[in-house]
Amino acid sequence: MLYIFDLGNVIVDIDFNRVLGSWSDFSRVPLATLKQSFTMGDTFHQHERGEISDEEFAEKLCQEMELALSYEQFSHGWQAIFVGIRPEVIAIMHKLREQGHRVVVLSNTNRLHTTFWPDEYPEVKAAADKIYLSQEMGMRKPEARIYQAVLQAEGFSAADAIFFDDNVDNIEGANQLGITSILVTGKQTIPDYFAKQLC
DSSP, rough: OOEEESTTTTTTEEEEHHHHHHHHHHHHOOHHHHHHHOOHHHHHHHTTTTOSHHHHHHHHHHHHHHHOHHHHHHHHHHHHHHEOOHHHHHHHHHHHHHTOOEEEEEEEEOOOTTTTTHHHOOHHHHHHHHEEHHHHHHTTEEEEEEEEHHHHHTOOGGGGEEEEEHHHHHHHHTTTTTTTEEEOOOOTHHHHHHHHHHH
């Protein structure tokens, strides 16, 4: 089987409020105001596909949110999203590989984040056979082509793949291709799913 794991809130806990809190501290703009003005719109999606640079992303997002931040301040806040690793998921990934399964990570991410988390959480790379990143592939979930690209690269059919993600749209996108998809709603979702399979 091919097991496909998302990164954020699946293998690593993330919290966007930490990003906005950091930007609020730097800019003195109230957190509530930033929460209202922050949207994962076209600029966000372009960045995840690698279509714009980190600097362009920072500049555009600051304009959209009317934020006066230096690139360093923006970057510092952007990296604050990461909370910590989920060791129970890392252990499951290792166990799956020991059993002969293929284990990969498929993440909507961006260059600015990949300058941080691979070094901060080396356990992720150690637990995966391959890591697929949206900005390197030029596409993002829930686009059908990104799932198809992973299946093709790995040599698996959709029927032989299981996908874990915390985003409903991403789950629906994979489901439409016939991939068994599990919505991760909390830290126990994946351990509970494998409680019987890995006995």
